[in-house]
Amino acid sequence: MTHPDPTCAAPAAASASPSPPVPPPAPGAGPAGPATGHSPLQSIANPCDAIPPPPVERPTGSAQPAAPADTWITKEAGNRRLPFDRARLERSIDAIHAEFPHLDVADYKRSVFGFVERKAAVNADDLVDHLIREAEARVDLTAPEWEHFAARIYLHRLYKRASRNRFYDAAQKYGSYVGLQESLADRNIYSNDILHAYSKEELEQAGRMIDPGRDRLFTYNGLYLLATRYLATDNARNVYELPQERWLTIALYLMQNEGGTGQGGRERRMQLVGEAYWALSNLYMTVATPTLQNAGKVGGQLSSCFIDTVDDSLQGIYDSNTDIARVSKGGGGVGAYLGYVRAAGAPIRGVPNASGGVVPWIKQLNNTAVSVDQLGQRKGAVAVYLDIWHRDIEAFLDLRLNNGDQRLRAHDVFTAVCIPDLFMEAVERRGDWYLFDPYEVKRIKGWYLQDFYDEARGDGTFRRKYQEVVDDERIARKTVKAIDIFKRIMVSQLETGSPFMFYRDEVNRKNPNKHCGMVYSSNLCTEILQNQGPTRMIREVISGDQIVTTRQAGDFVVCNLSSINLGRAVVAAEGQGDLISDVLERLVPIQVRMLDNVIDLNELPVPQATITNRKYRAIGLGTFGWHHLLALKGVDWNSAEAEEFSDALYERINYLAVQASMELAKEKGTYPVFAGSDWHTGAYFRERGYNSPAWLDLAAQVAVNGLRNGWLLAVAPNMSTAQIAGSTASIDPIYSAFYYEEKKDYRRPVAAPGLSLETWPYYEKGAWKLDQFASVRQNARRQRHIDQSISFNFYVPSTIRASTLLDLHMTAWREGLKTTYYVRSNDIDIAECEWCSS
Known part of the structure; x- marks a missing residue:
């Protein structure tokens, strides 16, 4: 038995006696294993699953009105109207209260009854919303369980709506899992992958793994986020998929190619499905949001993080912009390394002072981040990385500031700087720092400075190559104080939260795959460090009425x-x-x-x-x-x-x-x-x-x-x-x-x-x-x-x-540390900041 309907409209016919209680499991017969294992937080069974609501007592010889005669509950866009049943609402609250007996629900009931009985009519959905808000409003240090109380009410709403849309009894909480797969595949919401990979018998076996009791692990806030952003719905946002079905669908989707064609392989695969469901449904782990959103559904990719290396060519720059747009459309966050792009004032095809530097291209990426998102569900997000010795670094550090020339600003991308040990040493000793154009370094020296790093603290290839560039009088440079550059970094961080910091020497020293390449930058959130390289166009030829482009993949x-x-x-x-x-x-x-x-x-x-x-x-x-x-x-x-x-x-x-x-x-x-x-x-x-x-x-x-x-x-x-x-x-x-x-x-x-x-x-x-x-x-x-x-x-x-x-x-x-992310500043009294006032 589920919680009584909290919308509290009087039923068409009242039962004379309650349903019999569900017997408790026998001692030692508790569920175990990947299909049905419970955590300690689930050791107390939901009383509403085992104890029926008490029968309504009515005085002999006369009918007891459920509420004032002019109080009605409206449903189905006002097309259905039923008298409010106060006793039924109270039973519903009491059923949830039995899970949290130390909560004081007397004032909660008064508030809810007052909300209903002051009105001539109350929409059923508005009543449920009020029940949830009133529970949430009571969350405090001594009674944080009100958050779970609110979650129980919201769960009942999800169960009821799913059962109505899928035509099963809401008392079951979950309907046929096979039916859900078939129904949503027919609606082009689920892909056919799971139906093709698993037999009907296997899907029925998987459906038996579902443990509705694990829904009770959710707080209201977490359940609401899962339901409104990630559970599968139709185009009208009608509820079909329920929380445990999302976990099971992810498990089935990710394990579809496991095992083999033989019986033993299929059994092994279902065991792995059970393990994955166990891990997800017990909230011991979570998958990335694109996997949570897209696994088992039509379209969409499963990965969160991408990093592109932008080539120093018009073709490379625009190809990268297109690639970043395609990633953003699929819900991925992007890091873009622009260290190869020539600086402002550099020549193009021999014409001096022709280059506008990195800022115009970053503004293009800014427009891409704003324009391309995941169908309005997830905003585009791009972080741009530049080396601290790049001649455009000063303009780069000002990109997100609110003051100055707004034509040189890009407020919708995030900035990050790639910093060698040598620069930090120069900051320590308040020494000079030199800024170069990477194109000029490559033209004169035959190599890029960013292709090297220091193999040890205080010694290595990068600092020797850097000194070579400093000593080469053919290469133009701008001389600045390292501490002045760092001051600009900190000003931007306190105003905008960025730039993020990427300590490139430590990153590459600790790179386990340094035998295959270099790490030039990180991703949007500064946690991904992997080998990178630009993708370059080799040729473009006409073949009949087709244009064939060949690119070397980086x-x-x-x-x-x-x-x-x-x-x-x-x-x-x-x-x-x-x-x-x-x-x-x-x-x-x-x-x-x-x-x-x-x-x-x-x-x-x-x-x-x-x-x-x-x-x-x-x-x-x-x-x-x-x-x-x-x-x-x-x-x-x-x-x-x-x-x-x-x-x-x-x-x-x-x-x-x-x-x-x-x-x-x-x-x-x-x-x-x-x-x-x-x-x-x-x-x-x-x-x-x-x-x-x-x-x-x-x-x-x-x-x-x-x-x-x-x-x-x-x-x-x-x-x-x-x-x-x-x-x-x-x-x-x-x-x-x-x-x-x-x-x-x-x-x-x-x-x-x-x-x-x-x-x-x-x-x-x-x-x-x-x-x-x-x-x-x-x-x-x-x-x-x-x-x-x-x-x-x-x-x-x-x-x-x-x-x-x-x-x-x-x-x-x-x-x-290899990277740091945001500097999050907050206006608090400096006297309260013990660690930063000493």
């Missing part, structure tokens, strides 16, 4: 993301009782397999991205919920314990990911350019100081068996999926433990995940009051275990001293 980076929910996966115990082990050993292998399968299933909008994707088979397994986990474990953010915990946890995740990719390589083969990589030679393990017996044994196995994936770990921002999973974003601290979010017609309270009197002390200091130097140290400890990078934000007051912000950046560089 490395167009694409990365496939998913994230571990640390707030559940690390503290959750598998099985029953007081087990203290977490689920990582079971979770990471299935997560790596799912990511690897994305590579083969993906339909990428740019052909060179497909080539690069299959060449390196890169994945980006990340995390979210770090602050949530610290609060649950009672670890202070600013403590040395947090740093030690960060080190140990991410080393373990890395070990499990390398092990899982190695096992996949034994099963399916290595990525094509594994030979000669740092994985293969063992340099990856030696450089990170992995000297324990377990690591040494794993390194030896990798050398023999290979790896399936050229890159493995990357920590993305993942704010939306963290919200769906009810946790904190990425490795970021929360903004505030408790605050009010302004909506158009009301304010809704927002509480930190797992907020309670016990966790409050660990959430009390919001992001801007936590020690940012402690955050840097935490990230330095975890960065050692992440072969790519971390979307790492600084949270600073807008009144921060320039010397303190500079010290933060210098500390991040010295500690070996």
Whole structure:
């Protein structure tokens, strides 16, 4: 039995007695395994599934009116009108209250009844909205469960609407999964892939995996986001797919090519489907938003992150713009490296001062970002990267400022600077810095400066090549003070949040595939670090009435993301009782397999991205919920314990990911350019100081068996999926433990995940009051275990001293961070900022 209908219209005929209760499961017969396993948070069954609402008591001999005679509930656009049944509404509230008995619902009922009974007529949907808003309004430190109370009401609405559209009894919550696949494939909403890959019997078996009880893990905020953005609907936005069906569809879609044609292979495939469903439905992990949005549906690609390298030619620039537009249309964020593009005043075809530099081309990309999005669902987003020695760097750093010549501004792209160690050393000693035109360097020296990096701290090829350029009097240069350039960086960061920082020497030193290329820049969110190269046109010929263009594909980076929910996966115990082990050993292998399968299933909008994707088979397994986990474990953010915990946890995740990719390589083969990589030679393990017996044994196995994936770990921002999973974003601290979010017609309270009197002390200091130097140290400890990078934000007051912000950046560089993301400034009293006022 489900919750009684909260729209509370009196039924056409009242039953004289309630339905019999559903008996509880026998002791020891609890569901287990990938199909039906429960987490500890689900140990209390939903009382509304087992206990019927109490019968309505009516006085003998006379009818009891349900509400004032002139109060009506209207449905179906006002075409249906029924008298309001107060007792039925109260039973509905009581049924949910039974799950949260410590909540005081007396005032809640008074508010809801007053809302209805003051009116002559109330629309049923408006009543449900009011029930949800009133529950949300009561969220506070002592009663955060009101957020789950609101989610139960919203769940019932989803169940009811799906059952009406799919013609099954709402009391079942979920209808036929096979019927859903067939129906939405007929409507051209689902693709036919799953129907073609699986038999009807297999889909029926998959449907039996669905556990509606796991819907109770959602908060209202997370459930609403999932339902309104990601669940499959028709063109009229009618509800068809429900949350557990989204998880199951993703699992089936990603596992469709697993196993084999034999019976054993099919059984193995269904086992993997069950494992993937277990991981997703328990909210132990989430997939990237394009995968969440598009898996199993018609159209759309599954990857989040792309990086293009723009060639220094008119054809290359416009081809890149087109490629970026195609990626943006598919919902991907793009990083664009413009370091090869000649500077303003450079010659074109021998004509001096002909080039307008990078700014006009960035403005073109700005227009592309604004004009091309994913059908209005996801805005286009582009980050542009430029080297700190490029002669256009000063104009580049001003691109997003609100003052100055607006013809030289591009407010809708994000800027990022590529910084060598040599520049940071010049800032430290307040020395000179030289700016060059990359085209002129190439013309005179025969090579590009950006094609080199320092192989060691304080020594390497880049600084020798840079000095060669400085010493060559044939090459024009502009001389500036390094600290003055850094001041311009910080001014822009405090005003706009960018530029992001990309420490190119550390990136390339730690690149496990340096045998195959260079990393010139990162992506939109600064966590992806993979080999890059421009795509160049070779020739264009006319063949009859066709034009045939031949291009040499460069490395167009694409990365496939998913994230571990640390707030559940690390503290959750598998099985029953007081087990203290977490689920990582079971979770990471299935997560790596799912990511690897994305590579083969993906339909990428740019052909060179497909080539690069299959060449390196890169994945980006990340995390979210770090602050949530610290609060649950009672670890202070600013403590040395947090740093030690960060080190140990991410080393373990890395070990499990390398092990899982190695096992996949034994099963399916290595990525094509594994030979000669740092994985293969063992340099990856030696450089990170992995000297324990377990690591040494794993390194030896990798050398023999290979790896399936050229890159493995990357920590993305993942704010939306963290919200769906009810946790904190990425490795970021929360903004505030408790605050009010302004909506158009009301304010809704927002509480930190797992907020309670016990966790409050660990959430009390919001992001801007936590020690940012402690955050840097935490990230330095975890960065050692992440072969790519971390979307790492600084949270600073807008009144921060320039010397303190500079010290933060210098500390991040010295500690070996590869990138930093936004500088998020906020107007808080400097007296409250203990870490930045000393």
